[in-house]
Amino acid sequence: MAMATSIHCTTPISNKILSKLHHQHKPSRACFTRNSVFLSLKSTVRNSSSLAPASTSAVEAETQKSSVTPAKLLPFRVGHGFDLHRLEPGYPLIIGGINIPHDRGCEAHSDGDVLLHCVVDAILGALGLPDIGQIFPDNDPKWKGAASSVFIKEAVRLMHESGYELGNLDATLILQRPKVSPHKEVIRANLCELLGADPSVVNLKAKTHEKVDSLGENRSIAAHTVVLLTRKY
Numbered sequence: 001m002a003m004a005t006s007i008h009c010t011t012p013i014s015n016k017i018l019s020k021l022h023h024q025h026k027p028s029r030a031c032f033t034r035n036s037v038f039l040s041l042k043s044t045v046r047n048s049s050s051l052a053p054a055s056t057s058a059v060e061a062e063t064q065k066s067s068v069t070p071a072k073l074l075p076f077r078v079g080h081g082f083d084l085h086r087l088e089p090g091y092p093l094i095i096g097g098i099n100i101p102h103d104r105g106c107e108a109h110s111d112g113d114v115l116l117h118c119v120v121d122a123i124l125g126a127l128g129l130p131d132i133g134q135i136f137p138d139n140d141p142k143w144k145g146a147a148s149s150v151f152i153k154e155a156v157r158l159m160h161e162s163g164y165e166l167g168n169l170d171a172t173l174i175l176q177r178p179k180v181s182p183h184k185e186v187i188r189a190n191l192c193e194l195l196g197a198d199p200s201v202v203n204l205k206a207k208t209h210e211k212v213d214s215l216g217e218n219r220s221i222a223a224h225t226v227v228l229l230t231r232k233y
Contacts, residue, residue, distance in 0.1 A: 079126025081118035096187035180206035
């Protein structure tokens with residue numbers, strides 16, 4: 001998309017200046033807002049020298065100074081997340097932060113938690129922010145083996161800082177084996193805790209793939225998530 005003006009900035013800019021830029025370069029405002037948010041967030045995360053990947057609060061502490069605001073404040077925002085991972089022997093199968101007994105697990109740069117990854121993408125998508133792969137790139141050794149709880153806690157922090165809270169969440173796991181039903185409530189309870197959400201607004205379903213393609217042949221696992229974020233007043 002062509003823009004009349006290209007503006008690059010890594011420091012917060014006051015509302016007064018943003019207003020002036022709006023009148024002078026009206027076509028560039030939306031792109032300016034998204035770019036400045038991404039540059040500020042990406043710079044803060046990458047410049048951390050003491051971040052421990054396994055800590056669920058480290059990213060919050062390191063990025064608390066970043067200013068994140070969606071391009072436009074709306075009464076509510078909707079986001080969709082999707083993730084898929086190969087299942088391979090020798091890896092743990094972690095779903096929603098819970099280690100599920102199985103002879104295969106997700107091959108991934110981090111812990112490969114397909115459910116938490118798609119929840120993070122759904123929240124980031126609703127906020128109009130870059131996806132999980134851009135904020136936590138899989139070629140960064142910092143995130144090697146990292147617990148996905150780090151990612152979801154950062155997504156929740158960004159949600160609150162942007163002026164929104166979780167309205168409700170609906171997630172669907174797709175896998176042929178193992179059966180999720182014995183672990184479903186434990187997974188949902190942990191997801192609620194990570195989100196800081198009441199169980200009544202978090203729904204989790206599990207489906208097989210009727211033995212079709214890689215999902216049905218137990219060679220992969222996938223998840224879809226839809227979230228509704230409501231504006232805090």
